[in-house]
Amino acid sequence: MGRILAHGPHRIGSPCRPVEQWPDPQSSSRKPPVSSKSAPPPGHTDPAILRNFCIIAHIDHGKSTLADRMLQLTGVVDERAARAQYLDRMDIERERGITIKSQAVRMPWTVAEGNDEGAEPGDYVLNMIDTPGHVDFTYEVSRSLEACEAAILLVDAAQGIEAQTLANLYLALGADLHIIPVLNKIDLPSAQPEKYAAELAGIIGCDPDDVLQVSAKTGLGVEKVLNEIVKQTPAPVGDADAPARALIFDSVYDTYRGVVTYVRVVDGKLSHRDRIKMMSTGAVHEMLEVGVISPEPVKAGEIGVGEVGYLITGVKDVRQSRVGDTVTSQHGGAAEPLGGYKHPNPMVFAGLYPIDGDDYPTLRDALDKLQLNDAALAYEPETSGALGFGFRCGFLGLLHMEITRDRLEREFDLDLISTAPNVVYQVTMEDGSVHEVTNPSEYPEGKIAEVREPVVKATILSPSDYIGTIMELCQAKRGQLGGMDYLSEDRVEMRYTLPMADIVFDFFDQLKSRTKGYASLDYEVTGEQAADLVKVDILLQGETVDAFSAIVHRDAAYSYGVMLAGKLKDLIPRQQFEVPIQAAIGARIIARETIRAIRKDVLAKCYGGDITRKRKLLEKQKEGKKRMKMVGRVEVPQEAFIAALSNAPSAEKPKK
Known part of the structure; x- marks a missing residue:
């Protein structure tokens, strides 16, 4: 499969519906699910049979449902424990029907003799990461890509290619991953698999016949996808005899066990009771437990090259396990750390204050622990004359802010007030001094020469019937049209430059309501512009x-x-x-x-x-x-x- 991106137009899209129940396993073409006991134990796995991949797509195109089918087909989840969107663990994810946190899971898979896909028969181990689709959680996706060699690009056969489809595709190509194109929901009456297979093939630069067609809801075609993953995904490469190096791609805080760190081993191996060192901080710990997620934690003696697993050191200090850090052995460890991640810049700032002032220390501890699980969250203390002591928090978007506040209130039993969100402004005074303003209370007094605000390049995909409505909305938000392309007779791509302050409040909601939910939006910050603020x-x-x-x-x-x-x-x-x-x-x-x-x-x-x-x-x-x-x-x-x-x-x- 080629990895060359065609110079065709970009595209973008909108949501589908949740799955109510798991299908009858007899409806799948594969009769007996493979027992999880047939999987080689972690640590003793030959990297040649490992396949690390993630699923990327626009919102509601069926990532979590496809993950459900894979869990069922590989036998790691039995029918009694099965439930829809199994990997969406948080209550807030299940209530909203969206994925917020990436989830990694290890699955065994046996490729049968004489399979139609031409995959080498044998027992394999698949490490899958299910990722979010919303633009506010793109950082979760980019971190997950670093732990993989391939990505399944999932597209809804009724909606087609949409905004986040393209954004996530570019992230995967930037990480040099192999792309496996898959069309989902081919069982829907409104599905147009031939049309969208050609569209998808044109963007990736492959043949339309190479685009796999599945129904994650019924399980149709999922076995073929698993075989294609084995066939197309490169095996992980690393030196088993070199000093241990593992990249931290996620962490979570457990009340009883302390910090649980998720890693991808690149070189060497990490063993139970080893003493390990965090290369950025120099902190040394003893590993009390090491293992893999399958889909619940499974202890192991060690994890080796290419494995995705977890470490528990009993550390309670959340700052000791930073996402992007490299884990190595204390004695004879690696000299050079792995590349890590580029830290995301917050887009939206808002103040969070406890309603009861006595809850301020609790809020500080809660933000510490939440930041471990959400590396895109930034915060610093601030004081308000009206609201008392609180924190100025930076978020990647309005949904990120809403989810963070919701999690703080649910998981840490806090009652919070959040101030109106705003972006970062650069204020230049007449005397030449420049002030960075993240909070209206920081706005300088005196004679102001210029105020600059961040702007975004927005890509909107919509049916052509709504062009006038979208242009009216964007002009009301001080937008400037950068170009417009017809992707087909009835679909159009519009490119606008918009002030970010107007994007973060209610722009997405208004766009959806004015286009009856058909338009989709993706944006990236491109710079600043002077404005009369x-x-x-x-x-x-x-x-x-x-x-x-x-x-x-x-x-x-x-x-x-x-x-x-x-x-x-x-x-x-x-x-x-x-x-x-x-x-x-x-x-x-x-x-x-x-x-x-x-x-x-x-x-x-x-x-x-x-x-x-x-x-x-x-x-x-x-x-x-x-x-x-x-x-x-x-x-x-x-x-x-x-x-x-x-x-x-x-x-x-x-x-x-």
Whole structure:
């Protein structure tokens, strides 16, 4: 199979449906599943029979379901333990129907004599990694690719090639992996396997007949895919006699056992009770347990060249096991570490604050442990006058932020407030000094010469019926059209340059709703551009509430100020005195709402009599209110912060 990328147009796509149940094993063309006992034990495996591969695809094209069928066919999961999306272990993955974490699993496979695919008969060991499909979790995919020699590129036969299909394909080609093209869901009534097989072959540079066609739901064609993996995937290459070197591609924190480290062994071997060294930190540990995932942890005496497995050293300090680090032996270890990974730059920043201030140490420990499992998460402490102590966190996108907050609340039993997300701005003052702003509270005072914001190159694939709708949306988001190509009579690719601040909030949701779910989006950061941006402050009784400040385009400042002031008027309870809510750019007020004071009926006891007594009582009340306004503080309930910040930056920018 050639690995040359054709110079054809790029493409992109949209989701499918989850699988309700496992199919009857009798429906598969392969009668008896291979017993997992037939697999060679880890550590004693000849690298020649090892095959390391991953499954990459767009969202909902069937990666996890295909993994289910492979687990079933190879016999590592019996019918009693089987469930749909078996490798999606987290509750949040199963609830949302998406894969968030890559999962590695070791499977035995026996290639029969005289098979149609021409694979060499014999017993093999397959190490499979199931990867996420969403653009926010691309870093998970890129790390998984480093542990493999081949990638199955999975495409929905009803949807065709979509945005993340191409993005993940380029990642795999960049990692020099062999590509095995597979069309899934050929059992759907709307499937067009011939059309999309030709499309896929054109991109990869192979013959359409080489594109495998399967139905992961029914198991049709999956046995052929396993045989093709054995035939096409190169065996891992490494020196078994060299000093041990293993690349850490993932880690997880276990409450009882400490840090569990997932590695791919490149050279040598790692044995039980060996003393190992982390090459970046120099930390030395004793291996208390070593083994493989099949699909549950299985202990082994050692793991050798090409093996994907796990290590447990009993270490509780999460900083001792960094993703991308090289593990070697303490005595006679390797001199040169492996290449590791390029650390991802956060795209979106938001503050996370505990509702109960006493939970701050718990939140710090929780972020430490979560960062071990999610290397793309970055954070640093910060303080807010309104919200107290918390952390400024960097994420790869809005979904990444949402999942991280959800995991912190579920796994560590925390109640959190997150501030409105924003991107990183470069602010140049008139005196030539440059400030990096990740938080509106860091926005400098004084005369500003220029503000630069990050921009992305977005690729949108859509049916041609929605071209006008998409152009209208992109223009409202200050986008610039970079080009447009028709992939076929009814499918078009549009390339836009868009400000990242407008991508991260609600752009994807609006794109999906305006195109009835048919459009798909992929984007990458390409640089910066100068923009007319201003900081909008919200003042309560003349005092700035930093949690509500935002950096927005000047054209959207008024609508943002009116929207948030109106929302806070409804959310903040009435006080004993009148409270003005103001939106301001610098010293200029651009919007105002007023919360009326609660007034006691001081005339209730006056019935009849002289009017001067009533006037005296009213004047006395007026003086009291005036004095209270001078010394009184506005109490903003936590519910108001949560409700106001949940979708604060939703003000639509006016069309130019």
